[in-house]
Amino acid sequence: MRDAPHYLALCGGVGGAKLADGLAKTLPEGALRIAVNVGDDFEHLSLHISPDLDTVLYTLGGLANRDQGWGREAESWGVLDELRRLGGDDWFLLGDKDIALHLLRRARLDQGLSLTAVTAELATRLGVKAKILPITDDKLRTVVETDEGPLAFQDYFVRRRCAPAVRAVHFEGAETARLNPQIAQALASPSLAGVILCPSNPYLSIAPMLAVQPLRQSLATLDCPVVAVSPIVAGSALKGPAAKMMREMGHAPSAATIAELYVDFADIVLADEADADLAAQNPRIRTAPTIMHSDKERLALARICLDLVKEKRGT
């Protein structure tokens, strides 16, 4: 007996999480696995911070702060206010609700649970049904090589607000990090119907995942379609430094660069309707409205991605 078809989404933070949410609400329960970047993870105040995992958890749980693009809605700041007074590190903004989750994660990791197991527990508690899977339970850390030298991801992203010019990005631990077995299993399953790369930063969100062996090779040899949604719309990133980084590394910021970066495994790159000219030049590029302000737009984009998978399977 063959299992019901299932899908694998790969995503980083905010934009990617929105599409993951659309997919989770469109697909039947149990049909979606979401592989999430952990290259941004770091230790802070002896807590294990997983920015992308938490953004996905909060977004799918309907708890994300939509205005701010990170953290929780209706958050309070009792701990951070006092921490500041005590002279503790306050550069990374953790609200009280966020800290509750981090205390529980720390305690569970210290009890010997894997990041995957802790994430599953948190998802259950937050009412999230989709399976949220860190790309690896091992240590994987994004290091940004800049014109000012190498910077740990959070130093580049939060402390320096992406100001230094980027020369390259590498991923500490990628050589030894083991692909999450549940992701490996999903990729090996004959029931895998399609893979969707959410509109996340290719260098900072997708590349750290692709660096975990054998993910990239597995994607390249899959029987089912791989659809990548471009985070670049009309030459700009909707959020974050993706376009700036492309320029700094000598590429035109465009969905065509996304198609090039993923040339070995992406069957279709979905660009925004604003980039119709690109689709005319590259048969792998398709266009549709990709900007997700509302829940309705998340669902619509999810539907389009799933239709593209279906169309590609039909060919």
Add this chain to the structure above:
Amino acid sequence: MRDAPHYLALCGGVGGAKLADGLAKTLPEGALRIAVNVGDDFEHLSLHISPDLDTVLYTLGGLANRDQGWGREAESWGVLDELRRLGGDDWFLLGDKDIALHLLRRARLDQGLSLTAVTAELATRLGVKAKILPITDDKLRTVVETDEGPLAFQDYFVRRRCAPAVRAVHFEGAETARLNPQIAQALASPSLAGVILCPSNPYLSIAPMLAVQPLRQSLATLDCPVVAVSPIVAGSALKGPAAKMMREMGHAPSAATIAELYVDFADIVLADEADADLAAQNPRIRTAPTIMHSDKERLALARICLDLVKEKRGT
């Protein structure tokens, strides 16, 4: 040259901290060292909880919640509310301000600082001038032997609300725990003018400290007076299970039992004025008003203790 006279106070939580506060406000800056019990310490949510150290810090910093007898004034509960929702342990009540302190302590301990060093940093930040010294930087854990078997201190005290009958108390780690060098130094100094045992539970607050070698022996052989303030007033403890434990272990709950427990080192036991009859029977017992509702009463009791030290030195 001889240093200015200094004093050493030994104390546990609430009642003891009040007298320590009175002493700190009465003595010149730099003249008071406060040795604090760490037998109640435990790990919770991967944080290092030091209930007595924090009560002393908060009390001397003017931040303690006076109504509730633990924790901070004007506390908020954002973290614990969310932790409960996430299914985390919520039996030990930590407010947001309290959690800020604990996150900082955890981070500093993980950086390799000693509990003494972290406490000094926190005291500075909270504007506390007296030197607050954990009795040891090593692990010391009070275990309460009850009619229901052995219970870790917090299990007995918080979870079971001191209900089980106590047979004995012992202190894990006491054989190897090293007396805080700053306390050893204070005890060895010719400038030590007196030692004051604050009105703390003799079994749960004072005994764990006395179990750390060579504290008890040092106290017994001191040149300067040792004054112990009884936490038992007219047969009852003002707070906590001290009287109940005395009965369970076959003693009359009274300042006379305190005098007996400390017979080898306490020159004077100060009982409450309600216990004038005890003083008539035991020349080591003196009486005075010992109940501290107000700041004024803290100062008054501190003054009385210091006068008793002076009187004893004069004899």
